[in-house]
Amino acid sequence: MKQLLILSGKGGTGKTTIAGAFIKLAESRAYADCDVDAPNLHLIRPHASPARRSDYYGMRKAVINEDSCKSCGFCRQNCCFEAINESNGKYVVDAYACEGCGVCEAVCPIGAVSLQPTVAGELMLYKEDGVFSTARLKMGSGTSGKLVTEVKKQLKQEAIDADLAVIDGSPGIGCPVIASLSGVDMVLIVAEPSLSGLSDMERIIKTAEKFKMKIGVCVNKYDTNKELARKIETFCQERELPFVGKIPFDNAAIKAINRGQSIVDVDCPAGRAATKVFYKTLLIMNS
Amino acid sequence: MKIAVLSGKGGTGKTLVSVNLAAAAEAAVYIDCDVEEPNGHLFLKPQDIKNEGVAVKLPHADPKLCTGCRTCVDFCKFNALAYIKDRLIVFSEVCHSCGGCLLFCPQKAISEKEREIGLIQSGISGNVRVVSGMMNIGEASGVPVIKKLLRDSRKENKDVFIDCPPGSACMVMESIKDADYCLLVAEPTIFGVHNLEMVYELVRLFQKPFGVVLNKCLEEENPAEDFCLQNQITILGKIPFDLKLGTMNSNGQIASRKHPKYKDLFLNLLETVRKEARHETASDT
Numbered sequence: 104m105k106q107l108l109i110l111s112g113k114g115g116t117g118k119t120t121i122a123g124a125f126i127k128l129a130e131s132r133a134y135a136d137c138d139v140d141a142p143n144l145h146l147i148r149p150h151a152s153p154a155r156r157s158d159y160y161g162m163r164k165a166v167i168n169e170d171s172c173k174s175c176g177f178c179r180q181n182c183c184f185e186a187i188n189e190s191n192g193k194y195v196v197d198a199y200a201c202e203g204c205g206v207c208e209a210v211c212p213i214g215a216v217s218l219q220p221t222v223a224g225e226l227m228l229y230k231e232d233g234v235f236s237t238a239r240l241k242m243g244s245g246t247s248g249k250l251v252t253e254v255k256k257q258l259k260q261e262a263i264d265a266d267l268a269v270i271d272g273s274p275g276i277g278c279p280v281i282a283s284l285s286g287v288d289m290v291l292i293v294a295e296p297s298l299s300g301l302s303d304m305e306r307i308i309k310t311a312e313k314f315k316m317k318i319g320v321c322v323n324k325y326d327t328n329k330e331l332a333r334k335i336e337t338f339c340q341e342r343e344l345p346f347v348g349k350i351p352f353d354n355a356a357i358k359a360i361n362r363g364q365s366i367v368d369v370d371c372p373a374g375r376a377a378t379k380v381f382y383k384t385l386l387i388m389n390s
Numbered sequence: 391m392k393i394a395v396l397s398g399k400g401g402t403g404k405t406l407v408s409v410n411l412a413a414a415a416e417a418a419v420y421i422d423c424d425v426e427e428p429n430g431h432l433f434l435k436p437q438d439i440k441n442e443g444v445a446v447k448l449p450h451a452d453p454k455l456c457t458g459c460r461t462c463v464d465f466c467k468f469n470a471l472a473y474i475k476d477r478l479i480v481f482s483e484v485c486h487s488c489g490g491c492l493l494f495c496p497q498k499a500i501s502e503k504e505r506e507i508g509l510i511q512s513g514i515s516g517n518v519r520v521v522s523g524m525m526n527i528g529e530a531s532g533v534p535v536i537k538k539l540l541r542d543s544r545k546e547n548k549d550v551f552i553d554c555p556p557g558s559a560c561m562v563m564e565s566i567k568d569a570d571y572c573l574l575v576a577e578p579t580i581f582g583v584h585n586l587e588m589v590y591e592l593v594r595l596f597q598k599p600f601g602v603v604l605n606k607c608l609e610e611e612n613p614a615e616d617f618c619l620q621n622q623i624t625i626l627g628k629i630p631f632d633l634k635l636g637t638m639n640s641n642g643q644i645a646s647r648k649h650p651k652y653k654d655l656f657l658n659l660l661e662t663v664r665k666e667a668r669h670e671t672a673s674d675t
């Protein structure tokens with residue numbers, strides 16, 4: 104199974120819209136949403152049957168046993184993350200700030216602290232014509248990289264016979280993105296023609312290059328700033344990065360999305376352009 | 391007053407709203423907490439830039455003192471340590487700098503070194519002091535950069551606009567912790583609603599007063615607006631989908647500095663936010 108990962112450096116560039124179109128065009132039987140902080144792909148891939156859900160356990164977190172705590176304050180003094188609060192002699196762990204390092208557990212003279220497993224999110228697996236692996240991180244849980252790895256593991260285990268997996272990546276350049284890169288055959292970077300888009304693109308390209316990825320670049324909503332769209336194209340030429348095309352801003356695309364469709368489900372300029380981008384990307388991935 | 395601007399996801403106009411509000415205010419501080427992809431400085435173009443590194447502490451074992459007892463290796467919950475071939479190895483990318491290994495080494499063989507993971511850049515742009523955090527490429531977590539950014543800003547007594555990272559995970563929570571008011575920016579699509587729902591959940595969890603700005607509003611129906619109405623969420627303002635505004639924004643220009651029409655738009659928004667925030671804090675007590 105070949106894996107195509109779609110990244111953008113930042114959300115809002117139309118990554119999910121393009122992923123949705125690609126899944127449709129490829130008639131892909133395997134796809135995943137690795138944006139576990141804010142998954143969106145399921146909104147345009149409606150499923151008739153419910154998902155198989157499983158809890159995802161993140162890092163363990165400290166819990167103080169109120170009854171045995173002697174209020175000596177050692178735990179608080181030694182926590183580097185300011186995760187233990189004291190009020191009126193009572194010590195309580197702030198689960199959002201706790202990183203589960205275990206220092207408090209180890210310093211507590213009477214064993215009043217223990218690290219306990221906490222549910223950090225939920226994995227979802229839809230199985231119909233194809234396999235769709237996705238997840239949702241619980242509010243305030245910090246281990247999204249590990250959950251991304253789980254999403255990909257779930258996809259791989261369930262979709263053994265699929266040829267191409269389309270993976271919607273997560274925004275940014277941090278741990279979830281790095282986790283989503285592993286085992287991928289190609290990265291398609293969706294850039295936006297704006298100064299910020301240019302800066303985001305450069306940072307994500309650097310990240311992908313650091314992991315020696317095969318890269319393609321496309322510009323979405325190119326006609327909202329043609330000059331900068333051209334600049335992105337030139338940048339790619341200079342850096343010898345394959346430029347796979349540009350997609351116009353298209354009201355029809357927004358309408359399709361709001362109806363829960365992909366942009367290639369309707370005949371519109373954005374959909375036609377995305378189709379071209381798709382075939383060019385495939386060509387590069389298979390070369 | 392500290393106003394955190396968030397959106398559940400990037401690209402909805404979080405930076406547009408925060409830089410324009412800061413520019414419209416009389417005197418303000420703009421803090422870019424989107425340390426993975428900081429963009430605010432591209433708009434505000436600050437002058438007199440000062441750079442300051444952000445470092446985390448990394449353990450280092452003195453091979454002369456270390457006996458290889460592996461107490462530290464067994465302790466480390468992040469598997470950041472290994473004792474291989476008579477040497478203690480530290481995997482710096484996964485170390486959380488908790489200090490546990492240092493604390494529990496029976497030989498006192500471990501000391502801390504600094505490792506730079508990012509940068510804080512500050513400068514001035516007219517009425518706005520611009521502070522941006524930038525995480526180095528290849529780092530896993532920007533939280534230490536955000537922590538430092540916000541710690542340094544606690545003393546500010548001007549209006550502070552915090553441009554939050556996208557999502558609702560640890561970095562966002564870090565960014566809104568100290569905020570007096572949260573401003574949620576939403577797009578008029580079903581993606582927009584979904585992202586809004588997430589930050590909505592977050593601000594309620596943190597019991598922060600908040601309101602929504604609807605961005606890129608078209609004539610057509612607006613699922614994000616419907617969501618606000620259904621849930622009785624205050625709509626602070628609407629920014630129309632406007633080609634001129636879009637072009638200025640994509641070219642890194644600040645609309646409220648270029649055009650009185652947009653200055654009015656953002657000044658009005660700022661007034662509404664101030665009123666709301668005062669009202670909310672008053673009704674809290």
Ligand code: SF4
Nearest residue numbers: 182201202204205207
């Ligand atoms: S586990 Fe670590 S981060 Fe959590 S409360 Fe204890 S010392 Fe602090």
Ligand code: SF4
Nearest residue numbers: 172173175176178211
């Ligand atoms: S170290 Fe143990 S006994 Fe002391 S305050 Fe913390 S939990 Fe309580």
Ligand code: SF4
Nearest residue numbers: 456457459460462495
């Ligand atoms: S605990 Fe100290 S002595 Fe033991 S292996 Fe670690 S550094 Fe070496």
Ligand code: SF4
Nearest residue numbers: 466485486488489491
């Ligand atoms: S400081 Fe904490 S996380 Fe880092 S190596 Fe030591 S025990 Fe592990």
